[in-house]
Amino acid sequence: MPSAWITTRAWLLMLPLLVVMVAVVSWPMAETVRLSFTDAKLVGTGGAYVGFDNYAKLLTGRPFLLALKTTTLFAVLSVALEVLAGVLAALLLDQEFRGRTLVRALMILPWALPTVVNAMLWRLIYNPEYGALNSLLLQTGLISGYRSWLGEPTSALWAIVAADVWKNFPLVALIALAALQAVPRDVKAAAIVDGAGAFARFRIVTWPYLVGPLTIAVVLRTIEAFKVFDIIWVMTRGGPANATRTLSILVYQEAFSFQRAGSGASMALLVTLIVTLFAVSYIAILRRSAAGS
Numbered sequence: 001m002p003s004a005w006i007t008t009r010a011w012l013l014m015l016p017l018l019v020v021m022v023a024v025v026s027w028p029m030a031e032t033v034r035l036s037f038t039d040a041k042l043v044g045t046g047g048a049y050v051g052f053d054n055y056a057k058l059l060t061g062r063p064f065l066l067a068l069k070t071t072t073l074f075a076v077l078s079v080a081l082e083v084l085a086g087v088l089a090a091l092l093l094d095q096e097f098r099g100r101t102l103v104r105a106l107m108i109l110p111w112a113l114p115t116v117v118n119a120m121l122w123r124l125i126y127n128p129e130y131g132a133l134n135s136l137l138l139q140t141g142l143i144s145g146y147r148s149w150l151g152e153p154t155s156a157l158w159a160i161v162a163a164d165v166w167k168n169f170p171l172v173a174l175i176a177l178a179a180l181q182a183v184p185r186d187v188k189a190a191a192i193v194d195g196a197g198a199f200a201r202f203r204i205v206t207w208p209y210l211v212g213p214l215t216i217a218v219v220l221r222t223i224e225a226f227k228v229f230d231i232i233w234v235m236t237r238g239g240p241a242n243a244t245r246t247l248s249i250l251v252y253q254e255a256f257s258f259q260r261a262g263s264g265a266s267m268a269l270l271v272t273l274i275v276t277l278f279a280v281s282y283i284a285i286l287r288r289s290a291a292g293s
Contacts, residue, residue: 036266042259054266063242063250064267071246074161075225079218081165086172086217087210091202093173094180104177111170119234122163126150126235150236153243160235160244164228172217179213180206219282227275247271 036054040047058064093104110118125132128148137143149159183206191201229248232238238245238253245253251271255264 032265032268035262036269038262039260040262040265042255042261042264047262050262054263055270058263058267058270063245064247064270066242067245067247067250070157070244071226071228071248074157074164074228074244074246075222077158077161078164078168078225079221081161082169082172082221083214083218085165085169087176087214089169089173090176090180091206093177107170107173109170110167113167115167115230116234118163118167119231122159122166123150123235126159151240153241156236156240156244160232163235164225164231167231168221168224172214172221175213175217176210179210183209215285216282219278219285223275223278223282226278227271247274 037049037051038047039050039054089107093100093107113121126149128134128146128151131146131149133149134143134146138146147155149155187205188201191205227248228246229252232244232246232249233252236244238249247267248271251264251267254260254267258264
């Protein structure tokens with residue numbers, strides 16, 4: 001069969017998917033780009049052309065820069081703690097002990113919970129009047145009175161980070177655990193015979209097998225953390241005093257609460273550009289891993 005016919009047939013088979021992609025992705029993206037250069041409102045006719053004014057105001061405006069700082073801090077803290085907790089959990093679950101299969105199954109539960117359910121659960125835990133966290137810390141003498149963990153700017157972001165880590169560290173743990181299964185048992189045994197301690201065995205024998213999978217996990221989780229919306233919106237709605245307002249929440253407020261569709265579109269495109277950079281990094285890592293294998 002001629003190669004030209006095979007190529008034509010392949011494109012014909014992909015045509016329905018391409019039509020759907022153009023309708024669902026390309027047209028809304030093009031409309032967003034158009035709106036970003038206008039002062040259009042959410043309700044009413046299209047606004048006047050303003051050029052790059054929206055982008056200039058965003059990049060020099062305090063709200064966007066503060067939201068970018070909060071988003072970056074949230075992403076760094078969440079991903080770092082998720083990787084640390086995930087690797088420790090994977091190392092534990094890689095050991096032989098009774099009930100290991102049950103523990104592995106239970107560890108998946110936080111990740112399996114819908115994000116909104118997880119956020120509501122942690123809102124109850126942090127409740128300043130009857131929350132479990134206040135009760136536990138008060139009974140152990142670590143605090144002298146109940147605190148509003150989500151109502152104080154100094155603790156709200158940390159509280160949300162803890163909730164996000166609890167939900168997503170099982171994903172990192174599963175990836176790390178799968179990588180640990182590839183470590184040859186005879187190599188581990190040889191390291192023990194040679195007198196290598198636990199840390200030396202981890203650094204020399206185990207870590208090289210974890211680097212590749214963990215790098216991919218870090219990139220994926222960073223992308224998700226950078227565009228976080230649902231867990232923060234349910235728990236604090238960006239408060240108190242905008243202490244937990246991330247870029248995605250700022251985009252929502254700009255476009256729908258303040259009904260400034262033009263500046264909201266430009267802000268959304270900037271967030272998309274940042275996330276795209278992470279996605280390109282992810283693809284580059286995959287290609288490098290494939291070339292090295």
